[in-house]
Amino acid sequence: MTQDNLRVAFQGERGAYSESAAVAFFGETVRPLPCKDFDDVFEAVKTEQVERGILPVENSLAGSIHRNYDLLLRNELFIVGEIQIPIAHQLIALPGVTLAEVKKVYSHPQALAQCEQSITKLLPQAERIATYDTAGSVKMIQEKNITDGAGLASERAANIYGMHILQTDMQDDAENYTRFVVVAREPVMPTGEVKTSVVFSMANIPGALFKSLAVFALRDIDLTKIESRPLQGKRWQYFFYIDFIGSQYEERGQNALNHLQEIATFFKVLGSYPRGV
Amino acid sequence: MTQDNLRVAFQGERGAYSESAAVAFFGETVRPLPCKDFDDVFEAVKTEQVERGILPVENSLAGSIHRNYDLLLRNELFIVGEIQIPIAHQLIALPGVTLAEVKKVYSHPQALAQCEQSITKLLPQAERIATYDTAGSVKMIQEKNITDGAGLASERAANIYGMHILQTDMQDDAENYTRFVVVAREPVMPTGEVKTSVVFSMANIPGALFKSLAVFALRDIDLTKIESRPLQGKRWQYFFYIDFIGSQYEERGQNALNHLQEIATFFKVLGSYPRGV
Numbered sequence: 001m002t003q004d005n006l007r008v009a010f011q012g013e014r015g016a017y018s019e020s021a022a023v024a025f026f027g028e029t030v031r032p033l034p035c036k037d038f039d040d041v042f043e044a045v046k047t048e049q050v051e052r053g054i055l056p057v058e059n060s061l062a063g064s065i066h067r068n069y070d071l072l073l074r075n076e077l078f079i080v081g082e083i084q085i086p087i088a089h090q091l092i093a094l095p096g097v098t099l100a101e102v103k104k105v106y107s108h109p110q111a112l113a114q115c116e117q118s119i120t121k122l123l124p125q126a127e128r129i130a131t132y133d134t135a136g137s138v139k140m141i142q143e144k145n146i147t148d149g150a151g152l153a154s155e156r157a158a159n160i161y162g163m164h165i166l167q168t169d170m171q172d173d174a175e176n177y178t179r180f181v182v183v184a185r186e187p188v189m190p191t192g193e194v195k196t197s198v199v200f201s202m203a204n205i206p207g208a209l210f211k212s213l214a215v216f217a218l219r220d221i222d223l224t225k226i227e228s229r230p231l232q233g234k235r236w237q238y239f240f241y242i243d244f245i246g247s248q249y250e251e252r253g254q255n256a257l258n259h260l261q262e263i264a265t266f267f268k269v270l271g272s273y274p275r276g277v
Numbered sequence: 278m279t280q281d282n283l284r285v286a287f288q289g290e291r292g293a294y295s296e297s298a299a300v301a302f303f304g305e306t307v308r309p310l311p312c313k314d315f316d317d318v319f320e321a322v323k324t325e326q327v328e329r330g331i332l333p334v335e336n337s338l339a340g341s342i343h344r345n346y347d348l349l350l351r352n353e354l355f356i357v358g359e360i361q362i363p364i365a366h367q368l369i370a371l372p373g374v375t376l377a378e379v380k381k382v383y384s385h386p387q388a389l390a391q392c393e394q395s396i397t398k399l400l401p402q403a404e405r406i407a408t409y410d411t412a413g414s415v416k417m418i419q420e421k422n423i424t425d426g427a428g429l430a431s432e433r434a435a436n437i438y439g440m441h442i443l444q445t446d447m448q449d450d451a452e453n454y455t456r457f458v459v460v461a462r463e464p465v466m467p468t469g470e471v472k473t474s475v476v477f478s479m480a481n482i483p484g485a486l487f488k489s490l491a492v493f494a495l496r497d498i499d500l501t502k503i504e505s506r507p508l509q510g511k512r513w514q515y516f517f518y519i520d521f522i523g524s525q526y527e528e529r530g531q532n533a534l535n536h537l538q539e540i541a542t543f544f545k546v547l548g549s550y551p552r553g554v
Contacts, residue, residue: 060507066340109386109409130407132386209503210487210494217487226486228503230337238502 008182009033009044009053015135015157017087021180022054023156025083038067042075045183053077053183059087060177062110064227069241072183072199072270079197079271081182088176089115091122091167092138092158093150099166104129106137107152115152115170122167138163179276187271194247195224196272198257200264201231201239209240215259221246239266247272285459286310286321286330292412292434294364298457299331300433302360315344319352322460330354330460336364337454339387341504346518349460349476349547356474356548358459365453366392368399368444369415369435370427376443381406383414384429392429392447399444415440456553467551471524472501474547477537478508478516486517492536498523516543524549 008030010018019032033050035041041053055068072079089111093102105112105119109130112119119126129149131137137151142161150166151157158165181197202208216223225243246253248269261267285307287295296309310327312318318330332345349356366388370379382389382396386407389396396403406426408414414428419438427443428434435442458474479485493500502520523530525546538544 058507063343063506064340109407128409130386130409132405132407206497206499207494209500210490213487213490217484220483222483223486226503226505229340230335 004029005031006052007031007033007050009035009041009050011035011038011041011055012133013135013139013157015138015154015160016133017085017154017178018054018056018180019135020154020156021056021083021085021178024085025054025081025180025182026052038071042071042077042183045077045185046075048185051184052080054180055183056178056180058179058225060175061114061173066229069199069227069229072181073239073268077183077185078187079181079273080184080188081273082179082195082276083182084177084179084276086176087114087171087178088155088168089134089152089170090155090158090165091150091170092141092153092163093166094141094145094147095162095164097147097150097164097166099123101148102126102150102166104146104149105152106131106141106149108132108134108137111152114172114176117172118167118170122170135160182273188273189249190247190272190274193245193275194250194272195243195275196246196248196253196257197241197243197270198260199239199241199266199268199270200260201237201266202263203265204237211263212240212260215256215263216242216244219252219256221252221256245275281306282308283329284308284310284327286312286318286327288312288315288318288332289410290412290416290434292415292431292437293410294362294431294455295331295333295457296412297431297433298333298360298362298455301362302331302358302457302459303329315348319348319354319460322354322462323352325462328461329357331457332460333455333457335456335502337452338391338450343506346476346504346506349458350516350545354460354462355464356458356550357461357465358550359456359472359553360459361454361456361553363453364391364448364455365432365445366411366429366447367432367435367442368427368447369418369430369440370443371418371422371424372439372441374424374427374441374443376400378425379403379427379443381423381426382429383408383418383426385409385411385414388429391449391453394449395444395447399447412437459550464548465550466526467524467549470522470552471549472520472552473523473525473530473534473549474518474520475534475537476516476518476543476545476547477541478514478543479540480542481514488540489517489537492533492540493519493521496529496533498529498533522552
């Protein structure tokens with residue numbers, strides 16, 4: 001199978017940023033499958049409804065999307081790629097609706113927060129209404145024919161629902177990027193510059209994390225990310241998620257992972273994959 | 278001034294979990310000041326409207342509340358205490374409304390997600406409606422006299438708005454705790470078991486984080502938390518937030534902090550304070 005026409009599951013309505021990421025990664029021939037929850041994305045891949053899933057894992061402003069780290073841990077899928085895309089929120093309304101008519105702004109609470117200053121400047125009187133979804137807010141405005149409201153979502157959402165962009169780039173901070181990972185049922189043998197993602201936990205004793213980082217530092221392996229995540233049911237004990245430059249299929253990476261496994265109480269490699277741009 | 282009758286700012290409507298945390302920390306005589314945003318909590322303390330602010334920093338299921346870490350970094354306030362409280366979501370409706378009449382469940386998206394299974398079991402047909410706030414959803418139901426809906430919020434919210442609890446403990450996972458920090462204009466000289474919170478960044482080179490953890494490991498200092506946080510405007514570079522057991526006013530802690538300052542590119546102590554229970 002080529003990467004053309006791949007079926008790829010994502011969370012959200014058509015026009016979600018995850019769909020934009022899928023198109024950026026696989027090209028316009030990709031066949032995106034919208035899913036209600038992140039769980040459903042994993043399910044769609046596992047049950048072979050689709051070949052790939054795409055999941056946001058980290059936003060440059062908001063930090064990690066913990067839910068997806070939890071699901072990567074629990075599900076037997078592999079990370080086979082990554083991509084990061086800019087998040088540009090557009091103010092989107094029904095065609096013909098003018099800025100002066102907008103009394104309500106609908107979007108996900110995070111998008112509303114990221115556009116707070118722009119909304120205040122452009123629409124000082126507007127009421128902010130929280131929805132589940134950025135693209136979903138645009139879909140709802142279109143379906144319910146809401147003529148006094150606008151949504152905050154991607155340009156792709158505006159196109160898909162035949163809506164009009166009243167104002168581009170509503171985000172207050174231009175450095176707004178989200179990093180996505182691509183998951184599959186089988187691992188890949190990556191080429192080029194490779195990243196590996198691993199999750200582990202350590203006994204809750206002083207110096208434990210230091211020892212686990214020594215595994216990489218002693219081998220001059222560069223870490224690109226470390227994240228601690230509460231262990232469910234064990235209050236204030238943590239899983240650690242680490243991304244490092246290198247492959248589990250090369251000697252240095254393999255040695256580091258063997259060493260880590262030796263000292264960790266739990267250990268799982270999520271995948272080695274080509275580093276995204 | 279005693280700790281009685283202290284004015285304490287918190288984010289959210291009356292009845293928010295942050296208010297419960299303030300009462301648990303300061304006692305029932307506390308005078309809580311509701312604020313719209315986390316920013317306003319910092320502002321209220323800085324402008325001497327209140328003596329203290331209380332802020333959620335970490336939930337055992339959802340992880341860290343990054344926004345508050347950012348604000349702790351930017352504002353010249355000090356952490357002077359911490360407390361963790363269980364998060365128990367109650368299904369709350371107008372008095373007289375029965376479970377069978379509830380067609381809509383209102384709450385913050387995170388609370389809705391945390392009660393997903395309970396809602397599906399108890400109210401299989403119910404529509405979920407996202408609001409900004411847990412307690413705010415109850416306030417809205419009361420003010421707008423919504424007779425076909427219920428909110429998910431604290432028991433305290435039900436009492437404050439004179440509402441009825443249809444079902445207790447809606448959260449799917451019982452191990453749902455949130456940790457709050459108390460902030461003030463002046464630091465405290467803590468006694469008993471002490472924690473210190475520090476934020477720093479390192480040059481983006483291999484082994485940098487390892488070196489910074491050596492500062493603590495070499496002195497047998499126990500870390501209770503590590504968090505990486507994207508540096509605003511510098512994509513995928515990170516601040517690190519660390520909590521350790523010990524005081525900046527004791528020799529060992531002071532030595533570790535001096536050592537860290539020596540190797541960090543940015544460094545700030547957020548406070549030493551009595552460890553919460």
